Amino acid sequence: MTFDMYREIILDHYKNPRNFGKIKNANAQANKKNPLCGDEMTMDIKLSKAGKIEDIKFHGAGCSVSRAGGSILTEAIKGMSLAQMKKYTDKDFLKEMQAPITPARRKCALLALETVRAALKIKMK
Amino acid sequence: MSNLGEQIKTMKKITTAIKKDFPIFKNNKGLVFLDSGASTQKPKVVIDAVKEVYEKHYANVHRGIYKLSEQSSELYEQTREKVAKFINASSEKQIIFTKNTTESINLLAFTWGMDNIKKGDIILVTEMEHHANLLPWRELAKRKKAIIKYVPVKKNGRLDLNKLDSLLSSKVKLLAIAHMSNVLGTINPVKKIIAKAHKKKIKVMVDGAQAVPHFPVDLQDLDADFYAFSPHKMLAPSGVGILYAKEEILESMNPFLVGGGMIANVTHQDAEWNEIPFKFEAGTPNIEGVIGFGAAIDYLSSVGMKNIFKHEQKITKIALRELSKVEGLKIMGPSDNKDRGAVFSFVLNGVHPHDMATMLDEQNIAIRAGHHCAQPLHQSLGIEATTRASFYLYNTEEDIYKLVRALKKVKKIFK
Structure with missing residues (x-):
């Protein structure tokens, strides 16, 4: 029996999520839910005047994949510019997660990215 | 197969014999399927019945003047008679074929509801309703400026019947209630509740989606005004739903969907509706699904609904005992198997249900999370x-036991 999806990386980020919490003076924020399972996430982002992600934190309740997603994503995109985020695809992020996410769980993984996009008002084609 | 019921001596035999009737278990070795509350697997007799319609009798129903259409229509109407008998309706005219329980209840809300619920009326629902028996009434209330009130669920997973009594006022026009909760497994005392509601001239809509598949349901005895359930949760193909209603109410109701098949006469200006139940069945229905449902009813009847409930009662007893031994696991709903079905929703400390479902799936156990x-x-x-x-x-x-062993493995990984 293998639990490929639950590689150490996911479980580590689930148990010790990075950037978990709130930002007081955030200037971009969004909350999203996954209606299928009730996972819920809020992203607080502090954007610089030049449009760079200076700080990002997330909070909410969810499964290991969505929480690990929030943790891994916030680590990966801190310091990125809005222009870079506009080009940051689902595929880029899933690669970053370094675990084979099963189709049934993609929505959990992508919740973090969807929430960031909502906060930054980014619409992907 | 007809004397299968008699052949069953012990419950152990019931399931060994029965599992063999379902091809899915032959084709998925070791599968533990624990999501029948959502939709059940199908026995070979049902699959064969559908295949046989297509290969031997298929044509549209109630339209053709030729032999095949007559055969299809006859098989289709035979199922209606079987359904009426299965739930002890007084007439097969009371059985309306819809798409699913959700559509059955929407049909009711948009016909009877639109014509009978007025501003300020109260619609009572219970806190344990599936969205299907909740949202159509909420939507109706919004349009009619009616009021929705909830009958609360107690900590032990049972309805607060005292509170229900105090909510049954003359302003209440309808009570919408689940026969059995799809989350808690609670079987509500609907017969008593209906009698109380009727004393106040309140109509009662019962969602029987989790009831009819699992234990005998007698609608003349229950005296429900409206009752709905889903054949796909009782071995039949998906895409068929049932709405039952009292004959005099059905006669007074306007149609829901209008179009082909539900008319008596149409002119350039006017239309006269067909008689019940056809008035409520516009368009070509799910012919093979309905006929497959007939085969499912035959199968369930041959096993016997009492035997099925007895089997599930035994399952419930063991499951409650074994699951409660798992440390950190909490079962929602009644902790005793009296008036309780074999549905167990639970939480396990530190493991999100979504992770649980994925990890159980890895161990060949199909389970629902959410x-x-x-x-x-x-x-x-x-x-x-x-x-x-x-x-x-x-x-x-x-x-x-397989489920409990698998749960213990999941706990280890998330420790």
């Missing part, structure tokens, strides 16, 4: 989501 289309109930319980194991006649005692 809010099971009952979000307000989960809010009342103070949890976001649960993992749900729901059993049926093909599940064995061994399935429970």
